[in-house]
Amino acid sequence: MAVDRVWRASVEPLLGDLDGEQGGCPAPFFEREQKMNQTTARELAFFGRITAGFTHEIKNILAIIKESSGLMEDLLSLTKDEPFPHWERFSHRVEVIKQQVQRGVELATHLNRFAHSPDEPVSPIDLNDLTDQLVRLSERFARLKEVGLTRSGSNASIVLVTSPVALQMTVFLLLESCWNQMPAGSAMELRAEWRERHPCLLVRMTVPVDDLGAVKQHIATSEGFTVARQSAHELGGQMLDDIPDGFALLFTETRVDQQAG
Amino acid sequence: MQDWNVILVDDEEEFVSTLAERLRLRGIPVRVTTDGEEALRMMETDPPQVVVLDVLMPGLGGLEVLKRIQADYPEVKVILLTGQGSTWDGIQGMRMGVFDYLMKPLNIDDLIGKIREAVGGG
The missing domain is CATH 3.30.565.10 (Histidine kinase-like ATPase, C-terminal domain)
Incomplete structure (x- = not known):
């Protein structure tokens, strides 16, 4: 698995020769430590991968809401000169939807980046x-x-x-x-x-x-x-x-x- | 009505159909598909000037569709749509020679601007 490879490349030079003794600790300690860290890295990577996938889907949903509210706005602008008693209220609500979509997109983008954090140890x-x-x-x-x-x-x-x-x-x-x-x-x-x-x-x-x-x-x-x-x-x-x-x-x-x- | 020939390709049907409706309201004629293979078939009968192409699609993915377009229709300009939090897909696409890329959700004016540039409208 790529995570293991990256983890090894980054951590092994720090640990040195795993067959020898390190800082007074016997090699099995480091092996056990390394295995625990590898498992943690894998678990974090799994967690991040699933979360990143979902943030991608959330952004797709937000994209649909954004285009739909945009279309509503387009259609409202076509009726601006026609009698439409709730035009202002509709227009305001569309604006609120757009603002909240933008807020959601920013959050999803940051969450997506956060979820990619464990990609490389x-x-x-x-x-x-x-x-x-x-x-x-x-x-x-x-x-x-x-x-x-x-x-x-x-x-x-x-x-x-x-x-x-x-x-x-x-x-x-x-x-x-x-x-x-x-x-x-x-x-x-x-x-x-x-x-x-x-x-x-x-x-x-x-x-x-x-x-x-x-x-x-x-x-x-x-x-x-x-x-x-x-x-x-x-x-x-x-x-x-x-x-x-x-x-x-x-x-x-x-x-x-x-x-x- | 603009004299442009544009195909939108995205597997999110609600997204692509709504986007197409908004572009048509602005006088931009577009054809739409949710499938990469279908997009290539549409191009056989009437090659467009511009393809707006989602990267992540089931079946034939956006980057694979891009390679085939570049091989068979080198004059067609491709604008990639990426939904990722990072710009990695877009940069990858630029390296592969796409005209440009945009992040989803889109700003429709940005998209129209890119299409205009791609068809040579400045």
Whole structure:
């Protein structure tokens, strides 16, 4: 299976000679670990494949709704000079359908990309694309906590070579640990940038209370943040909590695709 | 009515028939099929200027239909429709020499613009 091949190509060089001992651990440990990772990769790829297939179908359905509402709009425009008591109301509803189709298309597109994340266990990931993708997929969760979530774009190309699934999960965990502790009416902004010559994801927070430090303290001591910190560490990153208005995920040990920059 | 000869090929019947109706309302005559083989048969009797072709179809897929069109009717321009979240199919199609590609759901004005360019209308 292609996933196995890609996984082997990306992970075996990191593990070295599987017949020998690695870091004091006997070879069977690595073999078992590798098999578990292969199984996980296969399961994730399966999950992603099915989800990606469905998002494709959803887009087909949205395409039909879009063309149908477009046709209704065309027909309405033909009757504009004829007596039609509900013309305005019809026209407004058609516009609502078009807007919701557009919303659905954007969500399906992002979900489709997300579902393709496990296609390759390790691949280049543009942090600007990642922030866009994650904010689109996560803003609903933040909204339910009455916290606004946005991203600010950066012109810098920042490309990491790592596990797309693990990276997205880590950033989601970080964001989730923030909105879970932030008071209603707060706002968060996610931004990719270079910091201390390392790729960095910055979470900036605005809260409707005076003591941002106390909110940050709640976040930094929460279980979710601890898991995010651990997950970041496994990716070769470190969580910085000494940023004045938020947190930063600094990738100090993660491979950077220099050619992309 | 435009003097254009266009075939739309997409296995989603509701999509392709509605799209065709919208194009006809704008004075663009189109023929429609939901099947790649049928599209090739339609071309035998009356080759079009432009084929608007879905990539993912059961039976004869869009890229296979594209290869046959390029072999038998090199003058026919093909506009690919792709429904994927990425532009991979479109880029693949461009490498294979299609005129252009569009992502589904479409903007009808974009489609008409591409068809106009393909028939040489600028």
